[in-house]
Amino acid sequence: MAEIIRMPRLSDTMEEGNIVGWLKSVGDQVEPGDVLAEVETDKATMELESFLSGTLLYIGQKEGSVPVDGIIAIIGEKGEDYEDQLKEAQASGGPSSEKEEVKEEPTAPAPADSAPPAKSQPSPPPSAPASNGGRVKASPLAKSMASDAGLNIESISGTGEGGRIIKKDVEDFIASGGAKATSAAGSSAPMISLENDVQYGDIPVTQMRKVIARRLGESKFTAPHFYLTVEINMDAAIAARVDLKKNDIRVSFNDFVVKASAMALKKHPSINSSWHGDKITVHPHVNIGVAVAVPDGLLVPVINNADQKSMTYINQEVRTLAGKAKEKKLQPAEMSGNTFTISNLGMFGIEEFTAIINAPDSCILAVGSIVQKPIVKDGQIVIGNIMKVTLSCDHRTVDGASGALFLQTLRGMLENPVRMLV
Numbered sequence: 001m002a003e004i005i006r007m008p009r010l011s012d013t014m015e016e017g018n019i020v021g022w023l024k025s026v027g028d029q030v031e032p033g034d035v036l037a038e039v040e041t042d043k044a045t046m047e048l049e050s051f052l053s054g055t056l057l058y059i060g061q062k063e064g065s066v067p068v069d070g071i072i073a074i075i076g077e078k079g080e081d082y083e084d085q086l087k088e089a090q091a092s093g094g095p096s097s098e099k100e101e102v103k104e105e106p107t108a109p110a111p112a113d114s115a116p117p118a119k120s121q122p123s124p125p126p127s128a129p130a131s132n133g134g135r136v137k138a139s140p141l142a143k144s145m146a147s148d149a150g151l152n153i154e155s156i157s158g159t160g161e162g163g164r165i166i167k168k169d170v171e172d173f174i175a176s177g178g179a180k181a182t183s184a185a186g187s188s189a190p191m192i193s194l195e196n197d198v199q200y201g202d203i204p205v206t207q208m209r210k211v212i213a214r215r216l217g218e219s220k221f222t223a224p225h226f227y228l229t230v231e232i233n234m235d236a237a238i239a240a241r242v243d244l245k246k247n248d249i250r251v252s253f254n255d256f257v258v259k260a261s262a263m264a265l266k267k268h269p270s271i272n273s274s275w276h277g278d279k280i281t282v283h284p285h286v287n288i289g290v291a292v293a294v295p296d297g298l299l300v301p302v303i304n305n306a307d308q309k310s311m312t313y314i315n316q317e318v319r320t321l322a323g324k325a326k327e328k329k330l331q332p333a334e335m336s337g338n339t340f341t342i343s344n345l346g347m348f349g350i351e352e353f354t355a356i357i358n359a360p361d362s363c364i365l366a367v368g369s370i371v372q373k374p375i376v377k378d379g380q381i382v383i384g385n386i387m388k389v390t391l392s393c394d395h396r397t398v399d400g401a402s403g404a405l406f407l408q409t410l411r412g413m414l415e416n417p418v419r420m421l422v
Contacts (some may be wrong), residue, residue, distance in 0.1 A: 002076030289338035
C-alpha cells in the first residue's frame with residue numbers, strides 16, 4: 001500500500017516548511033536515506049530524507065510553503081493507484097496542499113526542471129557540474145554550504161540528477177582538500193562578502209525571517225516588558241581569565257556570563273519561568289539559549305543544564321553550536337527547551353541595549369561591551385573595566401524586585417568569579 005509523506009515538524013516553532021527544491025522526480029526509485037527535497041524551516045535549510053523504499057508516485061507541491069502535516073508526496077509500488085487514498089487523506093481534515101500536483105505519466109518522466117531529452121542527447125555525466133543558461137545547477141543547501149566554506153561552486157562536480165550539485169558533493173569536495181575560491185576571476189558566480197552583498201528593492205522573506213517577525217512581534221506586543229540595567233566591574237573576571245589563559249584554559253567573557261547567569265537562576269527560580277496563561281511554569285532545569293547571528297537572522301542554540309557545567313565545557317559547547325548555527329547544521333533538539341536567553345553584542349562595541357524576550361522565557365539578558373571608565377574605589381578615582389547588562393522581564397511572571405535581586409546575584413558572581421568555582 002502506498003505511503004503518504006507529510007511535512008514534518010523540523011523545529012519546535014515550525015508551523016510551515018518552504019520547499020526550495022526536489023532532488024527526486026515522480027517515477028524515481030527511492031531508498032531509505034535518499035534525500036527527497038530540501039525544506040527551509042524557520043531556523044535552517046534541512047534535507048528531507050525518505051524512510052521508505054519504493055517509487056515516488058506523487059509530489060504535492062514542487063516549491064513553496066506547506067503547513068506542518070500537509071501532504072507533500074506519496075511513495076509506493078510503481079504504477080500503484082493512490083488516488084482514492086489521497087482523496088481520503090485530504091478529506092480527513094488535516095492540512096494539505098491544494099496547489100500543483102505532479103502525477104506519474106505512462107512514460108518515464110523527465111526531470112521537473114528540464115524538457116525531455118532527445119534520444120541522441122544523453123544527460124550530462126555526473127562528473128561535470130550541470131548548468132542552465134550559464135548558471136550552475138546546485139541545490140540551495142549546497143550553494144549555502146559552498147558560500148560559507150568560501151568555495152567556488154563551479155569547481156565542484158555534481159552527482160545529483162542531471163549533474164545537480166547536492167550537499168554530499170560539497171562535503172566530499174571539502175573532505176578531499178578542495179581549494180577555497182580565493183580568486184574568482186572569470187567566474188559567473190564570484191564569491192562576495194556579506195558586507196558587499198547588497199540587494200535593493202523587494203527581497204523575498206525567508207521562513208526564518210517570517211518566524212522571527214511573528215514570534216518577536218507576539219512577544220513584544222503580548223508580554224509586558226520592563227527593563228533593569230546594572231553596571232558590573234569586570235576587573236576580577238579579567239584577572240581570572242588571564243590566570244586561566246596562563247594554564248592553557250581558554251574561556252570567553254560570554255562563558256563567564258553564561259555560567260554566572262545559570263548559577264543566579266538557581267538562586268532565583270522565578271526568573272527561570274514561563275507564562276502559560278492559566279499557569280506559570282517554574283523550570284527545574286537551567287537551559288540557557290545563546291543568540292547567534294546568521295545571515296538570515298538569529299538562531300538560539302541551547303546549553304542544557306548550564307548550572308552543572310564548567311566554564312571550559314560551556315566554552316566548547318557554545319563554540320560547537322555556534323559553528324553549526326552558522327553552517328545551518330543545528331538539529332531541532334539543539335534549539336529547543338530554553339528557559340533563559342542571553343544576547344551579547346559586546347563584541348560589536350555596543351555598550352548597552354535592550355532585547356526582546358525570547359518566548360516562552362520570562363527574561364532575556366542583553367550584554368554590552370567592557371569599557372574602561374573612571375570609578376570610585378576605596379575613596380579613590382581609578383580606572384575600572386565596566387560592563388553594562390540589561391534584563392528584559394515579562395511583568396506577568398517577574399516583578400521588579402525579583403529581577404533586581406537576580407541582577408544583584410549575577411553581579412556578585414561576575415565581580416567575584418571564584419564563587420562560580422565553589
